[in-house]
Amino acid sequence: SIQRRYDEKNTLLQMKTIFILLLLFWSAYGNSKPYFDNSIFIEPNAYLKQLSQITDIPGSIARTFFSDAHKAAAKQLASWMEEAGMTTHIDMVGNVHGVIVSSDSTQPPLLIGSHYDTVIDGGAYDGALGIIAGISAAKTFILAELEAAGTDLSETVSLDPVSGRIQIPKAAASAAVRRPIHVVGFTDEEGVRFQSTFLGSRAVAGTLLKHPQMLSSRDKSGLSLTEVLAAENGIPVSEVAAATEKLVLPILPSEYIEIHMEQGPVLEHLAHPLGVVAAIAGQTRLWISVSGTQGHAGTVPMSQRIDAVAAAAAMVSEIERLCLRGVADEGGAAAEEQLVCTVGELQVWPGASNVISGRVEFSVDIRSKTDPLRERVVDEVTAALRSIAERRQAGIHIAHRHAAAAVAADAEILTLLTAAARESGEFLRKGSKTVEELEEMGLGDEQVKQTPVLISGAGHDAMALADVTRMAMLFVRCRAGISHSPLEHVDEADVSAAVAALAKYLQVRVGVYGQGPQPKTEELEGMWGTRHGDEL
Numbered sequence: 001s002i003q004r005r006y007d008e009k010n011t012l013l014q015m016k017t018i019f020i021l022l023l024l025f026w027s028a029y030g031n032s033k034p035y036f037d038n039s040i041f042i043e044p045n046a047y048l049k050q051l052s053q054i055t056d057i058p059g060s061i062a063r064t065f066f067s068d069a070h071k072a073a074a075k076q077l078a079s080w081m082e083e084a085g086m087t088t089h090i091d092m093v094g095n096v097h098g099v100i101v102s103s104d105s106t107q108p109p110l111l112i113g114s115h116y117d118t119v120i121d122g123g124a125y126d127g128a129l130g131i132i133a134g135i136s137a138a139k140t141f142i143l144a145e146l147e148a149a150g151t152d153l154s155e156t157v158s159l160d161p162v163s164g165r166i167q168i169p170k171a172a173a174s175a176a177v178r179r180p181i182h183v184v185g186f187t188d189e190e191g192v193r194f195q196s197t198f199l200g201s202r203a204v205a206g207t208l209l210k211h212p213q214m215l216s217s218r219d220k221s222g223l224s225l226t227e228v229l230a231a232e233n234g235i236p237v238s239e240v241a242a243a244t245e246k247l248v249l250p251i252l253p254s255e256y257i258e259i260h261m262e263q264g265p266v267l268e269h270l271a272h273p274l275g276v277v278a279a280i281a282g283q284t285r286l287w288i289s290v291s292g293t294q295g296h297a298g299t300v301p302m303s304q305r306i307d308a309v310a311a312a313a314a315m316v317s318e319i320e321r322l323c324l325r326g327v328a329d330e331g332g333a334a335a336e337e338q339l340v341c342t343v344g345e346l347q348v349w350p351g352a353s354n355v356i357s358g359r360v361e362f363s364v365d366i367r368s369k370t371d372p373l374r375e376r377v378v379d380e381v382t383a384a385l386r387s388i389a390e391r392r393q394a395g396i397h398i399a400h401r402h403a404a405a406a407v408a409a410d411a412e413i414l415t416l417l418t419a420a421a422r423e424s425g426e427f428l429r430k431g432s433k434t435v436e437e438l439e440e441m442g443l444g445d446e447q448v449k450q451t452p453v454l455i456s457g458a459g460h461d462a463m464a465l466a467d468v469t470r471m472a473m474l475f476v477r478c479r480a481g482i483s484h485s486p487l488e489h490v491d492e493a494d495v496s497a498a499v500a501a502l503a504k505y506l507q508v509r510v511g512v513y514g515q516g517p518q519p520k521t522e523e524l525e526g527m528w529g530t531r532h533g534d535e536l
Contacts, residue, residue: 035153036144037431039166039499040499045495047080048125051076051077054072061121061122061124061486063117064118064120064190065187066228070117071094073116077116078096084100084135085100085174086099086173091203092244099181100173100182102174102177109181109251109254110254111249112181112257113183113465114259116131117186117189118192123482123484126483126484130259131183131184133502134257138506140430141503141507142177144427146513148513156172176511177511194214196211196213198463198464199225201461204248204249205467207464215244253469255410255472256471257417258461259473260460261483263483265481273442274474274497275453276414276417276418277414278409278414279369279456280455280458280466281340281457284367284403285401285402286364286381286398287363287399288396288398289361291395292307292356293356294356294358297353297356306394308348308394309348310392311389316343318385322341322380322381323366338367338457339366339368339373341364346361346363347361347362349361371405374406382398385398409471410471414472416505417474418451420504420508421501422451424504425500427503427504428496443493443497476494477490477491477494
């Protein structure tokens, strides 16, 4: 482990040294390729590794709300934002803001973000990938705009000969945008400390006080979130709620884009680096209690038993059957609806090998891209479970524990993001890598044009921002679908693909010099997004 960390640092140092030598050589001849090598391929992956080393638990990754590592990570993110030509600040709840201002301050910003907190013993990419890819994409886009304007990058963009970092002047960045780009590192999405998710994104969206239980929630030491915010900001407890209302963006963003590791195996199975997210699934959680007649395993005949375990087993099988029905089956769900049903917890009483169970309780989690389908399946499942209980003469109680509506991506924004992902080769080729090298990395033109449509079964900050603006997400392939684990991994090439795709999106949406043409209405309708999005 120590040797591995030493090897990683040594490799990173070698990469930086080679890059600096190349950059110094090529910049002398006005070549811009090394700048793009840095912003697309080297910088984001190096920053992800560096951020993963900021942790409260040595040998593991842990950054929980307002811990020492959490605060250190916030300062580091702000420093990287400054390098990209952004004006930065950290707000009272710990959100890290970086803004490339435009000459017209009345224009709505394009908001990009994700979260920098982690679960305990988490991974290096969940959340962090979206922030760092956002910073690197903004820097890549600005470099491309300066280049399109005929600017000699070696005369405008400074190079640190020690670190190899590129510093873009704020004035140069501002001149390249038609409206602001606002990157946010959200403070607390996981909710580990206070068991309350989306703290940062709800504060920015202005919906925090609509969830009053968040400010009153307490950590393991007994401190409330209100008390912690008061202490951290040096204000009375009575003023905290009003102070959080000032965190709302003064002008609502035109859209919100979030890059996130997939946290699932689909992209890896399809062999594609990126996928666009059509919706974040709605969710219903049920808690089922089945009661039977407890008895001796050796003396009660099979025909006379009311076995709670047997009844529950039949119910679990029926839940699976209902949710496995394909589009060809009567009443079945289409594959793109992404209907999933899970029994994740099951408790048996008394749980002895020689006793017929008298009670079984289990959870049911039902998710789908569309609420009508989810609600219909919930009704079908509850009716089926009651029928099984009646047939087996067992008692049953069904409690509805949780319900959250699905959140759909905006059709136009998603279509533009899809087009940007498919055209990201334009930016990938700005570096010094040859066409053959990009193809070997899985980033050839034909390879990146394959951008499947996915549904997110997990919640994201995009859900909170969807309350106030249009949103879309871009998923990045991860190894074996593993997340919330030290084994979490995203290939460096896939990180670069995400940076290039977002840079292309920024060029179309806010660019001044190298602005690409906006797709025409008929072109939008020719892609899946507009028509399919209307159905959402």
